[in-house]
Amino acid sequence: MIQTDSSEQRWWKEAVVYQLYPRSFKDSDGDGIGDLKGIIEKLDYLKSLGVDVVWLNPIYSSPNDDNGYDVSDYRGIMPEFGTMQDFDALLKGMHERGLKMVLDIVVNHSSDEHEWFKQSRSSRDNKYRDYYHWWPAEKGKPPYRYSLFDVNHDAWRYDSLTNAYYLHYFGVKQPDLNWENPKLRQEIYDMMKFWAEKGVDGFRLDAFQFAAKDTSWPELPKGYEKEFAKHVAMKPAIHGYLKEMHEQVLSKYDVMSVAEGAGNSFEDAHNLVDADRNELNMAYAFEAIDLAKSNGYNFVQFKQVFSKWDSAFAAKGWLSIFLANHDNARMVTRWANDSPEYRDVAAKMLNTFLLSMRGTPYCYYGDELGMNNPGFTKISDYKDGPSLNDYTYKLNNGMKPEDILKEMRFSCRDNGRTPMQWNVLAQAGFTTGVPWIAVNQNYTSVNVAMQEKDDNSCLQYFKRMVSLRKAEKALVYGKYNLLDAGNQQVYAYTREWQGKKLLVLLNFSAKPATVNTGINTANAKALIHNYSTAPAATLRPYEAVIYAL
Structure with missing residues (x-):
């Protein structure tokens, strides 16, 4: 091989x-x-x-x-x-x-408080100028670039000191470094x-x-x-x-x-x-x-x-x-x-x-x-600057505070x-x-x-589970094969390595579930499972079991 x-x-x-x-x-x-x-x-x-x-x-x-x-x-x-x-x-x-x-x-990117950036923005002929991306204002406004974290999502920030814009794909205090240099x-x-x-x-x-x-x-x-x-x-x-x-x-x-x-x-x-x-x-x-x-x-x-x-x-x-x-x-x-x-x-x-x-x-x-x-439940509970900027952006664009907070309760980084x-x-x-x-x-x-x-x-x-992964190299290097792909509740797959085959069954739902793997587990050994009683043919809500076949 x-x-x-x-x-x-x-x-x-x-x-x-x-x-x-x-x-x-x-x-x-x-x-x-x-x-x-x-x-x-x-x-x-x-x-x-x-x-x-x-x-x-x-x-x-x-x-x-x-x-x-x-x-x-x-x-x-x-x-x-x-x-x-x-x-x-x-x-x-x-x-x-x-x-x-x-x-x-x-x-x-670095911070705008990094010494490189302080030097870079001090004058156009400073030796650190090309550590960052600058666009001279006399050329007009630079082509639009989106900023992930800026309150207005504009990635070019005007800096009056040298009459130029610097690039920041993330926050305004995170100028992008110039890797061409x-x-x-x-x-x-x-x-x-x-x-x-x-x-x-x-x-x-x-x-x-x-x-x-x-x-x-x-x-x-x-x-x-x-x-x-x-x-x-x-x-x-x-x-x-x-x-x-x-x-x-x-x-x-x-x-x-x-x-x-x-x-x-x-x-x-x-x-x-x-x-x-x-x-x-x-x-x-x-x-x-x-x-x-x-x-x-x-x-x-x-x-x-x-x-x-x-x-x-x-x-x-x-x-x-x-x-x-x-x-x-x-x-x-x-x-x-x-x-x-x-x-x-x-x-x-x-x-x-x-x-x-x-x-x-x-x-x-x-x-x-x-x-x-x-x-x-309150915007004051959140501390993440980019998320707070996004809250302001959405408010300014007509979203209701309660709708933004509902989103944040599920997905905010905090x-x-x-x-x-x-x-x-x-x-x-x-x-x-x-x-x-x-x-x-x-x-x-x-x-x-x-x-x-x-x-x-x-x-x-x-x-x-960490110990099992270390003991069973099949879980690290083994071939992966998805089973019963269309099952709406269960993620089932095998891992196979050097003659050892393991079957993983995971119920991702709050309801009992069955799975059609085509594998008989009657005599298989359950290496690990997440309920205190032994697994059966029907998986309980959020049940997980790994069998050695």
């Missing part, structure tokens, strides 16, 4: 990644903001989960206009989070426990080497699919905002930048690398991640996660999307598998059922899915407990950023002060302390 790069065994394929949002994980000093010392306090908890890699959202110096995704110093630590000494202690503590650390690298690229690679030399084990490239620009600035079709990525992502130059980054940084260290976004096609994704391309290890595709932008989603389509991505990477390349992150609402609210009756079993079912698919699974902090959306629920003490044990964002009020029944003592809890089930 010809060895393909999908079956080639690598540590980052077998790893389970735990995404940790530092601001919301654990506050050590009572200021209401999670910090590095707080994470250090909880390293034994992270180790107990069985995960291999912890991905930290940005911890760099930042004015915090976009919760750290606006970096003012790539080699500094945000004072709210601690010091470089704290970072070094955290990394050491993780490595002592066999945990690896992945850092978010925010290099499509080799000096800028070298600064980025040197910064990545700085962290790799410290011993960091990987990088997630935030928004990197937008880094290459068509600087002839052609007019784009009216309404292109609805397909923003299709028109502005994955410009051809990006592959040259990634090959250069691979040559200078990634190939020199045993680090994993992942791109946020996988482009606009399977071809785009393969060009990012195929081993012979010498670019990145894996990509983070959004087609599936985008299905649940509003309440309710097409379940059969959900299965089709995951299946077609698996098929496209069956022989070559590698992907990430995820259902939640810092830019989305809570997994159990979006994809299943967060009512008290079903939340626990539904969260277990979703974790079974995540940890039984091909691809590197990314588990978001709190999802191991079944944390759900907090159900905020839903996935509430503090980690540690125990039944005030503020869920996250802080002794006032938390930067309110704690979900169900913390008295959904928390680590209670779930650690309960063998049937979501947390203990998550640990067992």
